[in-house]
Amino acid sequence: MGRTDIDPAVTHEARVTALIEHEFRNLGCPFRRQPVAPGRDNIVATYEPPAPAPFHVMFEAHQDTVPVDGMTVEPFGARVEGGRMYGRGACDVKAGAAVMLTAFARLVRERPAGSARVTLAFTVDEEHSGLGVQALVDAGPRPDYAIVAEPTRLDIVNAHKGVVRWTLETAGTAVHSSRPDLGVNAVYRMARLLRGVEEYAQQLQGLPPDPLLGPRTIAVGRVGGGVSPNTVPDFCRADVDRRLLPGETPEGAGAALEAFLKAFPGVDFPFALVRNSAGCLPLGPVLSGDLVKRFGATIDAVTGGHEVRGVPFGTDAATIAAAGVPAVIFGPGDIAQAHTKDEWIDLSQLEPAAEILFRFACGK
Incomplete structure (x- = not known):
């Protein structure tokens, strides 16, 4: 049996959620908390464009990380050295969450003409049971597209086991x-x-x-x-x-x-x-053809090229796709650095990642 005296506000995502809520309040955008388990809330914000939206896209990232046992760097030190930031979750998936928040904040502040409606969702419990994304999907509404943050080296992942x-x-x-x-x-x-x-x-x-x-x-x-x-x-x-x-x-x-x-x-x-766990559904490429084409054109305009590929690890995208929403995985970093004893993120990928997401939401 596990310990019963552990405070979920310390061991789970509560302080991360509070930080995100602070950012949403500063932006002045509508948001809601979505209770999933004790001390564990999804937090979801919405950007409404100045004119009727050409489409509705969801940006989704998970708040949780894996444990820090055995790490050789300070897990929460956020040390920057040699163009890298080191720490637990730097790669999986705080960098991806940060670029989504950056793109979203820019939309809220600039309100560009022709922009899409954007839902930004930060979910809990991705690394264990997937309770957060399931609650998100159950609550609705259904967007036209979803982009899920995971380290893909700025490529598109459209299938996974x-x-x-x-x-x-x-x-x-x-x-x-x-x-x-x-x-x-x-x-x-x-x-x-x-x-x-x-x-x-x-x-x-x-x-x-x-x-x-x-x-x-x-x-x-x-x-x-x-x-x-x-x-x-x-x-x-x-x-x-x-x-x-x-x-x-x-x-x-x-x-x-x-x-x-x-x-x-x-x-x-x-x-x-x-x-012994909810597990993760597989993700196939069937639904995401149009999204891959449109989003790929945006990536090419920023970085000059990309790959479309499958991966062996699971993500929240499968649960979203199972609800009928075309979903792909995208973000800075390489899965080879996720969950490692010296986890790090290549900081040079952050700015282009945020620019790609912003431009896609602008219909470019």
Whole structure:
């Protein structure tokens, strides 16, 4: 069990939300807080153009970051050196959030003719369960397009894998290790299941890959069981990570794995496959063709060129697209620097990123 005495105002996004609210108040733009969980609010602002909007675009970035354990730089020091800023979240995704806020603030102040209606949403809980973006989508309204902040090196990402995670559980009968014949070893049972998962992984590799994203994958990331060396363990658990391709669902993937393991040689005992997170849906390119073309032209006008590609990691864009909104991923930085022990952002990408977003909202 986790600790119950932790203040969510300190450990979650509350202080980030308060800072963003301060910026929105200074801008004088309409905004709202959207409670998602205790101490965890989405915050959403709106820019209304001076004339009827040609389209409505949402800029979305998540407020949360991963933990700071093991970092070799001051996690929240924001040290600038050699054209880089170092710190937890610098790359994923505070830089992307900052350029979206910069572009949005410029729209509010300048109110350019012909500009779009823009919703700027900062969501919670992206790194774990995706509760924030789901609440955002459920609340509506639906924009015509969405641009989701993640580090893409100022390229367009229009497809990514999804993820679902389970805990695989086996049970046994605990006895003293001097008489293992009297008990049932849950770890031995898990070992048989894990051989099955390994074979299933090879089977997935043999299926046709996605042309943008490659093959389906499955991996076991953690195994644990038992209470002491001299006790035959009566439980064992393994965490399993499955990456999904467009067209696959978490429910379908779980049913397929469970059926494979039940039929695997040597698995003649009960086990459980328990889904342990909301996960992330896969994102396909089907809806976003027009957005990719229009947004790509804006990028080219600022930087001179871009790529359109898929990535293996998941984002909030999939949940937005599942609601019928064409969505792409865009932002400064490289995913190779995200979640690292010395996370950093290339500061030279910030100004062009903000200019790209501003121009796109201006219809240029």
